[in-house]
Amino acid sequence: AQSVAQPEDQVNVAEGNPLTVKCTYSVSGNPYLFWYVQYPNRGLQFLLKYITGDNLVKGSYGFEAEFNKSQTSFHLKKPSALVSDSALYFCAVRDMEESGNTGKLIFGQGTTLQVKP
């Protein structure tokens, strides 16, 4: 079965420091990977995706993610964290085991990012 794991419930980082939010996946075939962010009482906002091509993917708000096929990881990164980046982050993979085209996403449990001034 396909799955996504976010091993850290919470990540704490000081403003201005680099941040990393970890994600590992287990899929059959080539993965379609996504990162989303959720602010309190809001829906999920799309940050970036990896489909194919360069292993370093750039997304919204200065975020980027590194795809590593050998380690089956897709870690989210940002060179310099902002207090406003504090939110809940979700890694997701498109469910490719379903027949035909489908948009179904399998989500990790989420990681709370806390950026302190």
Place this chain on the structure above:
Amino acid sequence: KAGVTQTPRYLIKTRGQQVTLSCSPISGHRSVSWYQQTPGQGLQFLFEYFSETQRNKGNFPGRFSGRQFSNSRSEMNVSTLELGDSALYLCASSSNHGGYEQYFGPGTRLTVT
């Protein structure tokens, strides 16, 4: 483009009642998916509709149902509400090509008492 809209934003119902939630996708998007978000179970897929047809369904009881209209708007219905149905229900739309990234609405917060 306007984003995904969901109505209502908040809802309080009593056990045993039924509820209907509505979702309007981004213009041009024909795929609409629904997810349930709870603190204990996280984000769980309910179902996906494309061109008025359900093409994928999650592991939820038959009390959860949905439909999609010709304008791609979608509704989901939950009958015989249980306390455990209290959750944030998120709707997402996507185009049927490219990366299939989904764009989410703000959600409907359902509280069952």
